[in-house]
Amino acid sequence: MHNGRPEIWYNFNMSKILEDAIQKIRELPEADQEEAAEMLLSVASRSTKPVQLDDGTRAAVLEGREQARRDEFVSDSEMAAFYARHGIEPARSSGQDVAYDLLRLPAKPA
Numbered sequence: 001m002h003n004g005r006p007e008i009w010y011n012f013n014m015s016k017i018l019e020d021a022i023q024k025i026r027e028l029p030e031a032d033q034e035e036a037a038e039m040l041l042s043v044a045s046r047s048t049k050p051v052q053l054d055d056g057t058r059a060a061v062l063e064g065r066e067q068a069r070r071d072e073f074v075s076d077s078e079m080a081a082f083y084a085r086h087g088i089e090p091a092r093s094s095g096q097d098v099a100y101d102l103l104r105l106p107a108k109p110a
Contacts, residue, residue, distance in 0.1 A: 031089075
């Protein structure tokens with residue numbers, strides 16, 4: 001056990017700098033640990049194969065992209081209610097319009 005948590009064993013091939021970073025992240029508050037984990041998972045996902053979508057999911061994604069192109073988004077208050085209803089903490093924004101970035105749309109007009 002380490003600080004009340006089970007000891008985790010890592011792959012022998014883990015680099016020293018990654019091992020040091022994980023140790024430092026363990027000392028951060030939980031919210032910061034989660035943010036760091038999301039970043040690591042994002043980096044790790046770059047080397048995975050693309051997800052194969054079924055026809056229904058593919059159609060829903062395409063419809064969502066079309067709605068975004070038409071600038072049809074829910075309001076901030078609707079999103080806040082959704083997050084509250086599902087116990088989700090909203091992701092921190094880097095200041096960019098996340099939907100436009102994720103959908104690789106041209107920058108939203110100011």
